[in-house]
Structures are given as C-alpha cells and as structure tokens.
Amino acid sequence: MTQITFDDIYTIGEIVVENAQYRHYHYPEMLIRYDSNFIEFKQLPSLTEFKEAESYLREYHLKQGQKHVKFYFPANIKPTVELIALLTDTGYEIGFLELYTIQPKDFPSVRNNPDISIQVVTDDNFEVLLNIQYQHDLSYGSEFAMQKADLITRQFEDQNIHQILAFYKGAPAGCVDVIISSETAEIDNLTVNEQFRNKGIGSRLQEFVMETFPKKNVILVADGEDTPREMYKKQSYKYHGFKYEAQKIYQD
Structure with missing residues (x-):
C-alpha cells in the first residue's frame, strides 16, 4: 500500500503564496471558513519566524475583512514548549488532528x-x-x-x-x-x-x-x-x- 500522509487530504482553497517555510491557502468564496484560509508550515518555525508569518497573515486577512488567523504545523512534529507557550499566552486555541486509513x-x-x-x-x-x-x-x-x-x-x-x-x-x-x-x-x-x-x-x-x-x-x-x-x-x-x-x- 502506498504510504498515506496528510498531503493526500483534500484542501478547499488555493495556494496564494508559497516559500521555503510555508504555504498560504486562501478561499475567497468562503472567507469565514477557517480550514480554507490558513498558513501551513513546511518546517517548525522559530518564535521569530512564527511572529513574522502571523503578522503577514493578520495583515492579509484584515484586507479581506477576515477576523481570524490559523496555522497548521508540520505533520508528526509537536511544537516546542516555547512555541506552545507563545500561542497560549496570546490567545490561540491549540489542537491536533489525526490521520487514519x-x-x-x-x-x-x-x-x-x-x-x-x-x-x-x-x-x-x-x-x-x-x-x-x-x-x-x-x-x-x-x-x-x-x-x-x-x-x-x-x-x-x-x-x-x-x-x-x-x-x-x-x-x-x-x-x-x-x-x-x-x-x-x-x-x-x-x-x-x-x-x-x-x-x-x-x-x-x-x-x-x-x-x-x-x-x-x-x-x-x-x-x-x-x-x-x-x-x-x-x-x-x-x-x-x-x-x-x-x-x-x-x-x-
């Protein structure tokens, strides 16, 4: 059986920006669907890198009238203690998804x-x-x-x-x-x-x-x-x- 990963999961939304660190998905047809408007990190960001991505996404969403930011982190890597602390202290809801086949x-x-x-x-x-x-x-x-x-x-x-x-x-x-x-x-x-x-x-x-x-x-x-x-x-x-x-x- 072919190895199944989160890359096989269907995403509603288009990539509007991609660089070495993340992909930015956007879905103008449904701006309030959080799971279609987000940044997906390719590698676990440092605190500085996360803050830079957060600032970019917040500004982008404000221009679209969106009131949220959402981030996915790389599969099978738990965010660092420092990153979890930053997210918690600044009001983020944190969760995790599991892939089944x-x-x-x-x-x-x-x-x-x-x-x-x-x-x-x-x-x-x-x-x-x-x-x-x-x-x-x-x-x-x-x-x-x-x-x-x-x-x-x-x-x-x-x-x-x-x-x-x-x-x-x-x-x-x-x-x-x-x-x-x-x-x-x-x-x-x-x-x-x-x-x-x-x-x-x-x-x-x-x-x-x-x-x-x-x-x-x-x-x-x-x-x-x-x-x-x-x-x-x-x-x-x-x-x-x-x-x-x-x-x-x-x-x-």
Whole structure:
C-alpha cells in the first residue's frame, strides 16, 4: 500500500503564496471558513519566524475583512514548549488532528437494519442534503450556514466529490462526502443528526463507502481530542500520524 500522509487530504482553497517555510491557502468564496484560509508550515518555525508569518497573515486577512488567523504545523512534529507557550499566552486555541486509513475489506460488517437506507445525492434529493447541512451548520452562525450551502452546491457539480445521504425510517438522518483521487477515497463531513445518533447510521454510511470504492485506500482526518476517533479505532482504521493546529479569532 502506498504510504498515506496528510498531503493526500483534500484542501478547499488555493495556494496564494508559497516559500521555503510555508504555504498560504486562501478561499475567497468562503472567507469565514477557517480550514480554507490558513498558513501551513513546511518546517517548525522559530518564535521569530512564527511572529513574522502571523503578522503577514493578520495583515492579509484584515484586507479581506477576515477576523481570524490559523496555522497548521508540520505533520508528526509537536511544537516546542516555547512555541506552545507563545500561542497560549496570546490567545490561540491549540489542537491536533489525526490521520487514519483503512482497506475497505478490513471494515467490520454492519448489522443489517432495514430502518436505515442510503442514497447517493442527485438532483432529486439535493435539497434534502442542503437542509441537513444547513441545520447542522447553524451552530456556527447563519452567515456560515448560508455560505456553506453555496460550497455544497459547488461540490455537487464536482465529479470527484460524491455526496451521500442516510435516512432512518424515511426521515433524513445524516450525510457524508467522499472525495475521490486516483488511489484514495476520503471520508469527509460525516454528519448524523443528533436525534438519530447511536443507531448505527454513521457506520452504515461508512460501509456504503467501503462497498462503493472497494479498491481505494479509504482515509479520513479526526480531531485528536474528539470522541469519533475512538470509533474509528474500533472499526479497524489504522493510525498514520498527527498534525498540530492553532487558530485565533479577533473581536475587532
């Protein structure tokens, strides 16, 4: 199997600046999506180098009307104690992501539940997807939810992104995106409505991905401090590394 790294993960956004130290990603279509507007360091920066990159990104974002800065650090390298202290003292939220992969044949079989049905998103059910996502994204604010609807529409037209819906007893219950490359199928945006959780819907959505793309390496990124990562481990996903992130939201 080809070695999978964070470089295989799909990024929404374009590189607007690249140098020996970092790549700057920007996505003008959705300026409030932090995961599309950030700097990704190629090597761990010194305190001086970080401050210089921070100043550059803050100035760039201010010109665009953006109120955040976000940074990703090199994979599998923990920031230094001094850098963590600087981030903490200046109001950053610090977290880390974990990369997981699985061969579809290794995914455990899911108990058949006739109450759960799966549909690929088409013109006929696209509005169902928009509604599920809108209700979920409202927790980030109405502006974000509306802009996310535009993003979902653009992705619907992308032949390399498959959008999938789950229903429970006929009611819309969840969804997932699958991003296809030559070797991988990336599970992204796995969402189950709160009232339908713990019914096996998330597992059934994943099983559908395994059945649809049996020859792909299935990959995903999980929040290193969130509970779904424990589910992925139980489902035989293999851990492939971590990446630290830090973001700061300005109030003015």
